[in-house]
Amino acid sequence: xxxxxxxxxxxxxxxxxxxxxxxxxxxxxxxxxxxxxxxxxxxxxxxxxxxxxxxxxxxxxxxxxxxxxxxxxxxxxxxxxxxxxxxxxxxxxxxxxxxxxxxxxxxxxxxxxxxxxxxxxxxxxxxxxxxxxxxxxxxxx
Amino acid sequence: xxxxxxxxxxxxxxxxxxxxxxxxxxxxxxxxxxxxxxxxxxxxxxxxxxxxxxxxxxxxxxxxxxxxxxxxxxxxxxxxxxxxxxxxxxxxxxxxxxxxxxxxxxxxxxxxxxxxxxxxxxxxxxxxxxxxxxxxxxxxx
DNA sequence: TTTTGTGCAAAAGGTTTGCATACGA
DNA sequence: TCGTATGCAAACCTTTTGCACAAAA
Numbered sequence: 001x002x003x004x005x006x007x008x009x010x011x012x013x014x015x016x017x018x019x020x021x022x023x024x025x026x027x028x029x030x031x032x033x034x035x036x037x038x039x040x041x042x043x044x045x046x047x048x049x050x051x052x053x054x055x056x057x058x059x060x061x062x063x064x065x066x067x068x069x070x071x072x073x074x075x076x077x078x079x080x081x082x083x084x085x086x087x088x089x090x091x092x093x094x095x096x097x098x099x100x101x102x103x104x105x106x107x108x109x110x111x112x113x114x115x116x117x118x119x120x121x122x123x124x125x126x127x128x129x130x131x132x133x134x135x136x137x138x139x140x141x
Numbered sequence: 142x143x144x145x146x147x148x149x150x151x152x153x154x155x156x157x158x159x160x161x162x163x164x165x166x167x168x169x170x171x172x173x174x175x176x177x178x179x180x181x182x183x184x185x186x187x188x189x190x191x192x193x194x195x196x197x198x199x200x201x202x203x204x205x206x207x208x209x210x211x212x213x214x215x216x217x218x219x220x221x222x223x224x225x226x227x228x229x230x231x232x233x234x235x236x237x238x239x240x241x242x243x244x245x246x247x248x249x250x251x252x253x254x255x256x257x258x259x260x261x262x263x264x265x266x267x268x269x270x271x272x273x274x275x276x277x278x279x280x281x282x
Numbered sequence: 283t284t285t286t287g288t289g290c291a292a293a294a295g296g297t298t299t300g301c302a303t304a305c306g307a
Numbered sequence: 308t309c310g311t312a313t314g315c316a317a318a319c320c321t322t323t324t325g326c327a328c329a330a331a332a
Contacts, residue, residue, distance in 0.1 A: 013332095018330090018331055018332075019331080020330075020331075021330095038321095039321080039322085040320095040321085055321095055322085056322090056323080056324085059321095059322070059323075080320080080321060080322090081321085081322085
């Protein structure tokens with residue numbers, strides 16, 4: 001395992017999280033792999049090195065990090081839950097075909113939404129579903 | 142069971158679907174309950190009367206009806222899959238707290254989306270996530 | 283030393299699958 | 308009759324839970 005960054009360790013503590021090797025490995029993995037990995041992807045990856053982490057621990061770690069606001073959960077319908085360390089507000093796009101997930105720059109829907117029957121909601125995130133440019137060009141439609 | 146509507150029966154046939162009692166019951170239920178029921182809700186409801194349907198059959202029926210374009214699947218992250226017979230294009234809103242799902246009138250995002258880093262996607266649906274008016278007023282935030 | 287996290291295995295949903303039987307056309 | 312749908316039970320996947328043990332502070 002890499003040496004523990006004291007920055008990360010103290011960031012953990014600042015958020016009331018003990019700095020365990022497993023938790024640290026999970027977070028490190030997310031820092032290095034910003035492509036919305038699933039829980040299994042994370043678990044397999046970190047278990048190629050020390051320390052190893054059980055499934056339950058990976059779930060625990062992820063939830064603790066989400067609670068602390070250090071990472072974000074990306075729940076996509078029909079897919080296993082994914083996680084990212086990109087915590088600024090943003091939206092997501094999911095391709096119906098290849099299931100690729102893309103980050104979409106934040107923009108405010110309130111005004112648009114109001115015109116369309118959503119009244120006074122506080123919108124946390126919007127998920128676009130459709131075909132990505134790749135799949136679109138590959139199929140014509 | 143209610144008498145079989147020959148309209149529905151012939152609509153099934155027009156779409157290449159045999160008109161089985163179970164399939165019919167599933168479809169009828171969706172017609173009468175437009176509030177995005179889950180598979181279990183549908184199954185329990187139709188099994189209060191004749192004909193009864195097994196879990197597998199309810200899934201089969203729903204998938205066949207979706208294939209045929211007679212109903213729509215509503216996949217919401219973190220929830221069991223739901224179905225509706227409202228097949229015109231529309232969006233959905235999901236409340237983070239009470240999990241209520243609301244239909245949102247269709248509107249075209251392409252223009253808005255382009256400005257925000259989505260390029261040339263064909264958008265099928267947009268899911269808004271946030272707090273519904275109810276939960277918003279109940280909590281202040 | 284105290285508290286919190288970890289590992290394991292089992293359980294809990296939701297959904298799919300395989301196969302023998304029943305039923306619609 | 309032929310081909311497709313149904314029912315059942317088992318399998319599968321993701322996620323949660325309970326509990327004894329280990330590690331952080």
